[in-house]
Amino acid sequence: MPRIVRHPEVRRAELLAAAGRLFSARGYEAASVDDIIGEVGLSKGAFYYYFPSKDALLEALARQAAERARAELEAILAAPAMSAVEQLNAFLRRGRGTDRAAEAIATFASIFSPENIVLYHRMHRTVMTVMAPALARIIEKGRREGSMASNDPLISAELVLLLGAVTHGAVADLLAAEGADALSQAIAAFERRLAEQGLAVDRILGLPDGTARFVEPGFVAAMAAARPNRNPLGATVAAG
Amino acid sequence: MPRIVRHPEVRRAELLAAAGRLFSARGYEAASVDDIIGEVGLSKGAFYYYFPSKDALLEALARQAAERARAELEAILAAPAMSAVEQLNAFLRRGRGTDRAAEAIATFASIFSPENIVLYHRMHRTVMTVMAPALARIIEKGRREGSMASNDPLISAELVLLLGAVTHGAVADLLAAEGADALSQAIAAFERRLAEQGLAVDRILGLPDGTARFVEPGFVAAMAAARPNRNPLGATVAAG
Numbered sequence: 001m002p003r004i005v006r007h008p009e010v011r012r013a014e015l016l017a018a019a020g021r022l023f024s025a026r027g028y029e030a031a032s033v034d035d036i037i038g039e040v041g042l043s044k045g046a047f048y049y050y051f052p053s054k055d056a057l058l059e060a061l062a063r064q065a066a067e068r069a070r071a072e073l074e075a076i077l078a079a080p081a082m083s084a085v086e087q088l089n090a091f092l093r094r095g096r097g098t099d100r101a102a103e104a105i106a107t108f109a110s111i112f113s114p115e116n117i118v119l120y121h122r123m124h125r126t127v128m129t130v131m132a133p134a135l136a137r138i139i140e141k142g143r144r145e146g147s148m149a150s151n152d153p154l155i156s157a158e159l160v161l162l163l164g165a166v167t168h169g170a171v172a173d174l175l176a177a178e179g180a181d182a183l184s185q186a187i188a189a190f191e192r193r194l195a196e197q198g199l200a201v202d203r204i205l206g207l208p209d210g211t212a213r214f215v216e217p218g219f220v221a222a223m224a225a226a227r228p229n230r231n232p233l234g235a236t237v238a239a240g
Numbered sequence: 241m242p243r244i245v246r247h248p249e250v251r252r253a254e255l256l257a258a259a260g261r262l263f264s265a266r267g268y269e270a271a272s273v274d275d276i277i278g279e280v281g282l283s284k285g286a287f288y289y290y291f292p293s294k295d296a297l298l299e300a301l302a303r304q305a306a307e308r309a310r311a312e313l314e315a316i317l318a319a320p321a322m323s324a325v326e327q328l329n330a331f332l333r334r335g336r337g338t339d340r341a342a343e344a345i346a347t348f349a350s351i352f353s354p355e356n357i358v359l360y361h362r363m364h365r366t367v368m369t370v371m372a373p374a375l376a377r378i379i380e381k382g383r384r385e386g387s388m389a390s391n392d393p394l395i396s397a398e399l400v401l402l403l404g405a406v407t408h409g410a411v412a413d414l415l416a417a418e419g420a421d422a423l424s425q426a427i428a429a430f431e432r433r434l435a436e437q438g439l440a441v442d443r444i445l446g447l448p449d450g451t452a453r454f455v456e457p458g459f460v461a462a463m464a465a466a467r468p469n470r471n472p473l474g475a476t477v478a479a480g
Binding site for chain 1: 357358396398399435436440444
């Protein structure tokens, strides 16, 4: 078989993409280096040229996710015509348009599954190191503009970001719901949680209730419609 | 060696206690069933009579922690002479008196270490299923008394409980701090986070700023004084 020579950066990107797919589909522990090199068609020796370990690969994946988030955020922060409240809403709505619902539910389904706790933590921690300072800059601007109240914008930013976990159980319920009634109940429960999360963001930042709006209407229904057939969370939900 | 026959419940409690110590000290993955039975002096067959797997043992440990939390909470909830705000503060202060600082820092040091993400998640999830409904009852009472505002006490309770993670990094920094200056900075940073966490609780529940007080003054300094010699988080902090 003729060996195809690719640029090292291309190889590295291929390995990252394959690892992302396999970690999501099978879980971080279950997906082996052999599985990953099998997908890309690389020897084990070559793999270790790019990444000293599977853990280093995970770290690189997390950094890649953080860099993507940073690029999205820079675009928001670079818009001086936007008020801090407008920037806050743009920040919170990232990736939550109905056009990205399918991508969102697929990501949630893999990342919140019990097999992927380690993956979730690594991603979450790395992305937080990008998100929290960016949100802090928006809060700082809101304080200057007189719309937001905060003693410490970085801590306020972290508190706001922590609230996101209040919908994790609702994602599991949405994925597990069977039948039209159960599904519409799961959608309504999810939306109630998003509304309460928004209110909590308002109150932490000293904004009037109803200011933070971070989900396009119909987003949860669009996620429900785009549910993957495989349901890694179903068993857990049924057992709990 | 004469075989000592113990009551099954006593054996089970011994296994749980040994597993708790070993999981904390070495991490859930690293501590094996062999290690655990070695501490208790039991055969592998006997172990599997009590627990079908190491995972079942972890689940039982989490349930035990939840039951202890439930008992503490019942005492608070059963005090009808306390207002909802007094109950809230009693709830939030559980285990955070200076007399329990040594126990708290030892628990934090093990449970927030990178090796113990799975352990932390299991404990957190199980304890949350006890905590959130109990806190919801306090918020419901506060709503009846007119002191608290909430559209949905259970979701509000979950939002309040999620804020606790805002001090996880501060625990790591406290454990890693070397020298008197670094240590007093770590204590001050930790206390600033606790104060902001308290304000966020107030605001989510519609209470006047400064109402929620969930740490006895001097608690963080007492935790710092009681730091264990072994420092499982140090390396991570230095690398981050």
